[in-house]
Amino acid sequence: MSTKIAACAGAATLAAALAAPAFAGPAYTNDTGGSFRWYGQFNPSFQSFDDGQEDFNRLTDNAASNSRIGFWLEQAYGENTLRFNFETAFGFRSSDGVNQLSTGDNVSWDRTNIRHVDFQFDTARYGRFSAGQGSMATDGITGADFSGTGLGASNAVADSAGGYAFRTSAGALSGVDIGDAFSDLDGGRLGRVRYDTPELAGFTLSTSYGTDVLKDANDRESYDIAVRWANEDAAGFALDSGIGASWTEETGKADQRDISGSFAVLHKATGLSLNLAAGERDIAGTYAYAKLGYKADLIAAGSTAFSVDYYDGSDMVTAGDSAESWGVAAVQKIDALNVETYLAYRDYSYADTSAATYQDANVILAGARWKF
Template sequence: MTQNFRIHSLAAVLAVTTAVPAMAQLRYDNNSGGYVELYGQIHPVIVSVDDGEETETRLLDNDLSNSRVGLRLMQPYGSNEFTFWFETGLGLPSTGSANQDGTNNDGWSREDIRHVDFALKGSYGKFSAGQGSMASDGAAEVDLSYVGTVLYSFTNDENGAFFYRQPDGILSDITVGDSADNFDGARRGRIRYDTPSYNGFSGAIAYGQNILSSSDDDDYYDIAVSYGNTFTNGIEFAATIAYAVRDFDDGSGERRDTIGSASVLLPSGFSFTAALGTRDNTSDGASDPDYWYTKIAYETDWVSWGQTGIGIDYFDGSDFQNEGSSTKSWGIAVVQRIDSINTDAYLKYRRHDFDDMVDFDENEAWALGARWRF
């Protein structure tokens, strides 16, 4: 497939998503207060990655928030609510599978399943079981800015599988994804409990295993505390801290992550977001990476289509690949809401600079895409 064909193909996809009217909500309400809802999204993106010597441009599905379909069911049960949630990615060729060697994609697999989640909610809180979010999922990604749709603390969505290029022009075996992470929690086959909210505070605890992978028998458990509030002066604030442990099945030790993030949105449209995390590896020879992240953003209604958001961020990480290595990254993005078709269109630039005894060439990525939800 030629580069021109990829670009023309994305243009066609974007034309479709911006030409069709917004779909009617696919929801059925019963006579007892319950409902069943179908939903989904399509998220094509043109990604152009420059590794310092060569540039690759492709049409892909954006791993930032991949194309997916899902079903939600809610049914009142006395004073409780019973819910079921199923969601799966579509298994399209994605940004997470693309690098200088091509795009590796075998189509849909069971690892594309995101949620098969049963829950019971009442005044006592919420109990969940099945494939779904651990307590720490989202703890490093609290973000009240609209530009956070595409610009947030995980910085490897568009080019994470690309290899850094050495100063002599030879590709290394270190990827952009190896050099940075926000340690955010994952989805697992788990049991989880969420407390009720008390004056804006809530907590969650979970235990799980990676039931979608036949090669991962490790145990995962975590705990998180969150706070959110809108104050009388219109200022919005949200924050989460979490502690997560991965206990390796082979007896080699544990991986312990401490993460947190916070965001404030002012009535003026300005927002400020920060995140940080540390990882403690007890396995022999493993490094203990850490990072901090910050972003400033602004959002307003510049056009009649919908909200516009712009932002710039910075990531600083240490010891990700080896002790003493350094990762620095910055990005800038603009996102435009198109309310009439429930679409977020965006343009984003990100640069990674990695130093691990060797000062690798900078890796730069441009992303032009649109996420259409139905």
């Protein structure tokens, strides 16, 4: 194990070097309050997965925050602002898209990699109106987190190795993938219309209706509602929370309703944080998640963050099954380069009511994210 961790730490250093900035996205403005700004990020990672019998070592793109590029156009109209956002992933091989039998393509872009084609109209009095490919109201609702270790550890525990299958005690690959057994039940991105109210005493209400416009022959329809509340200055604490409900209908599939949310608190003086997340799908699947984090300025380069977390889920694949995962993560910021390096370890275990038993699996992920 120590050899694997040392190798992954070396990979994180290499990834940081590969991600070192050569350029940065400028902003252009006009005389009427308009602007154009482009941005992006690269997030290469080294993944070492052990299914209990074999090791698999791959270079991947970290699914927790994939490599991407995009731009914003903004134009002010009095006290209101019209915005347009385009963003796409590069389509690099993803950490949750490889498995024991396939490494996938190094680069494979199609239109499902488009993240945002989004028009937004921000009004000073009536809130924000959005239309286009973009976040549903419940997107990110389970992601409240002050730990600073989201690149290596979050309630989306399948991001690190979701494509791999559990191996049975007899040594055969099962039909149960990590991504099926560990879901965060978070909202996603669709072609949608969305409305967000103005903030009132820290509260924001959002609702949306959308369909999957990026896939062929798809009639999925979703609608949702979410409430968020945050307070950055609560007697020495910072607080963030949200809860939402979504409904999905699609021909040939059972209708489903998800209820999910999260809560996070940071003690500013010590850098200690706690975040909790949970979700339930009415037709099958519940989970709960907890993370303890610590963040401090230990070196001059930038802040250092550590965390330990635990996920417990049930009924995600079949009735009566159980899925557990725990992980540890460290993230080091290098402010001068806009780089975050990370090293994370995660363990997965699964059991169901069948006669089969499954070996535990684990993954080490090391890499660096450079934002420009």
